[in-house]
Amino acid sequence: MSDKLHFSLVSPARELFSGEVDHVIAPGTEGEFGVLAKHAPFMTTLKNGVVRVLDGGDTTMRLFVRGGFADVTSTGLTILAEEAVNLDSIEAEQVQKDMDALRIEILEEGKDSGKHEALEEQYSYLESLKAALLH
């Protein structure tokens, strides 16, 4: 396996990763999929979940993405995530704190406020993020 896959992960705020890797596993809306070098052109939407980067058989990086797109072309794999964090850079405790704060905000705002849906969505995102961290 001499061929490497060019993988880049970008969020609106910044480019989180760009480089050559062996193997990437990403959470597609219709199922998790793996991409190796020379994959056929492919495009899919992503659900919230963990993108794993594998190099030489080991998982070298785990990134949590919140929805987005994966685009595989002959030049490599590009993931456009709406939001993404490196799981090594955050702590479960911090996420729990954010969740608690958000829960309070949801209760204060009440169900009728226009923000309710967005807040609930943010909460479920944090929840799955925490689950991924503890995993």
Next chain:
Amino acid sequence: MASLKELKNRISSVKSTQKITKAKQMVAAAKLRRAQEAAEASKPYASRMANVVANLTASMGEGAGGPKLLAGSGDDKVHLLVVMTAERGLCGGFNANTAKAARLKIQELQGAGKTVKVITVGKKGRETLKGNFADLFIDHVDMTEAKNNYTPFALGLGHDLARRFEAGEFDVATLIFSEFKNVMTQTPVAKQLIPAEAPEEVETVDLGGAIYTYEPSEGEILEALLPRYLNTQILSAMLENAAGEQAASMTAMDNATRNAGDMIDALSLQYNRARQAQITKELIEIISGAEAL
């Protein structure tokens, strides 16, 4: 001729003004660097997004219909202008230029018999346009609380636009903002948001005859992608606008500092002359007094 006391007061007043403009200039320079970095950091996402949209629209083919955000409502009567300016003044012609561009655009559209609605982003543009077009305003986005995090505002505005479009409140949406060319130049530009215009300058990827697989279907992906594309365009416009504001502010304050310096020089010269004239006058008085004895 102004008295010595008066001159002295004026010099000290100009000096303190100079101190303020100098401080503002330095603050703007620091903020500019941050704003520029943020604008740079968001570029990879925006350009890749544009690429994907271009590839998808190309593969969908012309006239295939597609989602409404791309195809439009099939009408061209009601235009929505989103005018993006700064929250603060003291940045030279920055806000005035954007407001002027917006005014021209409104007049042009009204001249062509279209209905125009306006959403303002940033206080300054709203204040300037209020005089003539207050009845066109349908909403305002207050960015005072943004504090360098524009994402929630961009998402909010994006959702709002998509919702209004779905509800048939307008047919065409155009964004007017300042394009950040470099520190010296920011030009107001109008960019059509809805119906989405496929970006022109994109590198198409050579697939080598392979066929793209879509999961789920092309239509569904495009449906999910377009609102995000809209949000991305708004966000990058906000970031560019923020960088432009700081750049304009820095240039304006630099000029003001230099003008204050020139003024201080001129006033000091005048002050010294007046002082010398007074001394000479006193000497003459003493000497002529002594001679008279």
